[in-house]
Amino acid sequence: MKSIRKSLGAGLALGAAVLVGAGLWSINAQSADKPFGDAASIKYSQDLWAALSKVKLVGANAMADKPYEGQEPHGAILETMETEVTVNGHTGTAVVKRNYGPGGITVQQVSSDPAAHLKAVTVMFKREAGYDADNKNWFWVKFKPDGSLHKNPKGMELAGRVAKGMDKGCIACHSAAGGGDYLFRND
Template sequence: MKRVTSVSMVIALLFILVACAPKPALPRADGRDLYNYITGTAQYTGWKMWPGKQALYPGTEPHGMLLTTYVTDGAFSAINGKKGSISNGSIIVKENYMPDKTLAAVTVMYKVKGYDPANNDWFWLKYAPDGTINVQGKAQGCIDCHGQARNNDFIWTSPLK
């Protein structure tokens, strides 16, 4: 009985330590840092998918005919809760596929407080399947297109209100 109690206490202590472990620091507003964070430190493929969307849902240009979108917990909560905007520190990762289901690119929106107030503080990233960064930062093409959804925090996929 004493041994069972000791084992139970050790297991409980391990759960507490894991729960209290600090989360990894968010990356700087930098393409390589963000890429390393989402593909290494945070492994975006383990995140939740966009609420109401499954893998390989129909998309449109310029992103691709099929999309899979992953979001951090903060983004998921804002989207699902219709909070009106995505919270700072949130990341949205969209895998862009060709009709034959070949990954063509990955596009990322990262909300960084104070980064670009005129455009709701979004940092933009696009990279190829091999990790080559094609676009990063205050990407005018991204801003021009997503800016048409300014009243929805630059989000096209679904309403935030």
């Protein structure tokens, strides 16, 4: 009788451990499955937007820059700026690209009213070592002009390691930039 009770207890304990283990596993699997568009990346993108607003690269008080004719997929007319900003205590390089459209507009039209033609603000921010060692630790984000996020066709917010492991998207395309730095502007 005693030994039955003992093994029953052990069985229950083991069952509980398996359940807890399974719970932890599914949390880990979830964040591993989602290299971007997860809650932490969305929050980080908001902090990055605030830092970029402060230095007037984005948002209502954004400084004017020199628009130029760009290329797909970014847009007909582009502006690209680079600076250092601090996000959550980490200082890194931020490359900000303002994407203007629709196709067919001119540099002149953008210069005279940038806000009316702004479609997206795509940003690469160099995060701390270990964030994404496979891809030079870049954080990728595609903002709407108001700082909220563009989504991919699957409804995932474009912030984080976009789209790590996939054959399309920011990382896949930028990995083709010369010199292995993921930056086309240095080519």
